[in-house]
Amino acid sequence: MAKLIKKNYYQTLGIPPNATSDEIRQAYRRAAVRHHPDKNPNDHTAEDKFKEISEAYGVLSNPDTRREYDRLEGFSNISANSRRNTDPVNSKSTINDIFNDLFKNRPSRKFNEKNSSTKKQESPVSRNAPIHHKKKGANIQQHITVSFRESILGGEAMLQISRDEPCQKCNGEGTKSDSTKAICPRCIGTGKVKGNDTCSRCRGTGIIIHQPCSTCSGWGVNAKERKLKVKIPHSIEEGKSLRLAGQGHSGLLGGDSGDLIVEIRVSPDPFFERDGNDLRAEVPISFAKAVLGGQVKIPTLSESVVFSIPKGTQSGHTFRLKGLGICQEDQQAGDLLITVSINVPRTVSDKQEQLLQKLLDLEEQN
Ligand SMILES: [Zn+2]
Numbered sequence: 001m002a003k004l005i006k007k008n009y010y011q012t013l014g015i016p017p018n019a020t021s022d023e024i025r026q027a028y029r030r031a032a033v034r035h036h037p038d039k040n041p042n043d044h045t046a047e048d049k050f051k052e053i054s055e056a057y058g059v060l061s062n063p064d065t066r067r068e069y070d071r072l073e074g075f076s077n078i079s080a081n082s083r084r085n086t087d088p089v090n091s092k093s094t095i096n097d098i099f100n101d102l103f104k105n106r107p108s109r110k111f112n113e114k115n116s117s118t119k120k121q122e123s124p125v126s127r128n129a130p131i132h133h134k135k136k137g138a139n140i141q142q143h144i145t146v147s148f149r150e151s152i153l154g155g156e157a158m159l160q161i162s163r164d165e166p167c168q169k170c171n172g173e174g175t176k177s178d179s180t181k182a183i184c185p186r187c188i189g190t191g192k193v194k195g196n197d198t199c200s201r202c203r204g205t206g207i208i209i210h211q212p213c214s215t216c217s218g219w220g221v222n223a224k225e226r227k228l229k230v231k232i233p234h235s236i237e238e239g240k241s242l243r244l245a246g247q248g249h250s251g252l253l254g255g256d257s258g259d260l261i262v263e264i265r266v267s268p269d270p271f272f273e274r275d276g277n278d279l280r281a282e283v284p285i286s287f288a289k290a291v292l293g294g295q296v297k298i299p300t301l302s303e304s305v306v307f308s309i310p311k312g313t314q315s316g317h318t319f320r321l322k323g324l325g326i327c328q329e330d331q332q333a334g335d336l337l338i339t340v341s342i343n344v345p346r347t348v349s350d351k352q353e354q355l356l357q358k359l360l361d362l363e364e365q366n
């Protein structure tokens with residue numbers, strides 16, 4: 001059976017058992033900065049020490065878990081009798097202060113690079129700005145099926161998506177109002193673990209929350225079902241994607257939202273087929289019309305046109321109707337290519353049968 005190893009969290013943070021919550025916070029800040037692996041490049045034990053500090057702070061910064069710890073470890077009397085008033089914890093400034101202490105000497109971190117050209121006069125880390133834990137939201141990939149005509153003429157389509165949006169209860173902070181935050185012990189606040197993967201413990205924010213918001217469990221976002229109107233541009237082809245900037249998952253802790261990427265699928269048309277900017281269609285005509293010629297009504301993308309079939313048209317012959325294909329800006333309009341097929345009727349009237357019989361007799365006389 002595993003033996004429970006007793007840990008003196010007060011000793012880990014270098015404080016007496018009757019320390020106030022403010023003293024615990026200050027001690028954590030000092031210890032986290034002192035033992036952060038970035039500050040101790042050749043010390044292989046720094047990471048372990050950092051994790052111990054984080055664990056100690058996680059327990060002692062929450063009055064409920066601290067009371068339980070004190071009871072189990074026999075600190076109850078000391079702490080309860082002599083502890084001074086505990087003061088309200090200002091968790092936001094604490095975690096930012098620690099990040100500032102840790103990273104203030106770095107010339108420019110990723111998060112500030114975007115603005116570095118316009119904010120040269122400012123120090124790379126301003127005291128109250130969260131610097132490290134913003135995280136851009138993920139993109140959402142979806143597909144949408146549009147009709148053949150919509151794919152050519154454009155239009156609008158409704159799309160239902162499920163996306164993370166900022167939690168209303170905690171304003172996207174992820175914390176209960178009295179919660180403390182600490183640097184994530186798994187990734188040491190970098191948000192990344194081995195191989196540059198996103199840290200799963202803090203989701204890449206570099207921060208863990210000791211008393212998370214009950215609505216969003218500390219992530220600062222909740223999944224919401226949304227219906228969006230998507231504008232389909234004209235002349236879009238199967239497999240092409242639309243990118244709707246900022247319509248993806250919400251970022252974490254003030255990070256930008258991801259994008260919504262919509263792949264276009266086109267349902268086939270019963271009459272037309274697309275061939276670049278040309279359209280192709282098959283037009284069935286009767287044997288009599290093929291022989292004698294005549295007018296045929298042909299649908300186009302807008303209104304129907306009447307086309308004259310010449311005498312003696314062969315089955316499979318293709319006619320080109322100039323300019324009745326797809327029109328794109330700055331491009332020559334495509335054509336409509338119609339291929340004639342001879343329609344053989346399955347049943348005929350008595351009159352038709354008599355006439356056809358005469359025709360057949362004539363053919364056989366020759
Ligand atoms: Zn982490």
Ligand SMILES: [Zn+2]
Binds near residue numbers: 216220
């Ligand atoms: Zn929340």
